[in-house]
Amino acid sequence: MxxxxxCGEKWTWKDTFKxxxxxxxxxxxxxxxxxxxxAKSSRQKTSMLIVAPSLVLPVFVLFDLYLPLLLLCYAAAFLLTPFFVKLAKENAPLW
Ligand SMILES: [Zn+2]
Structure with a gap:
């Protein structure tokens, strides 16, 4: 986190997620x-994390897999994002 x-205070998971x-x-x-x-590098990581489940979507459709499992992947990705957040004082473009 x-x-x-x-001020150097460590943010909680909830603070970061919000x-x-x-x-x-x-x-x-x-x-x-x-x-x-x-931070730019952190934003790239978190956006990749959010996009990742979409990359496996064709596999789910192709093999007629259980779609709620994909939703679970999305939920897991969202819940993990606060762990990849790093802060910067300056705003930088994403790419
Ligand atoms: Zn502060």
Whole structure:
């Protein structure tokens, strides 16, 4: 889980997840309320994580696999994203 670049407080999974789920690039620290951004490398990792289940979608359709399992993959990907969040003081373009 990331630590605030301003006050150094470590964010909880819930804090981090809430900030990701808002889909805003700017992340406000729950402790000192200062803005920071998700680091570029971290954003690439988390977006790959979210896209990954879509890559196996054709396999699910082709082999007539249990689709709720895919939803479970999506849920797992979302739940794991806070572990890959790193913060940066500057906003940078994704690619
Ligand atoms: Zn802070």
């Amino acid at each position: 990331p630590a605030c670049l301003h 900030r990701i789920a808002s889909f805003k690039n700017e992340m406000v620290c729950p402790y000192c309320k200062k803005s920071q951004y998700q």
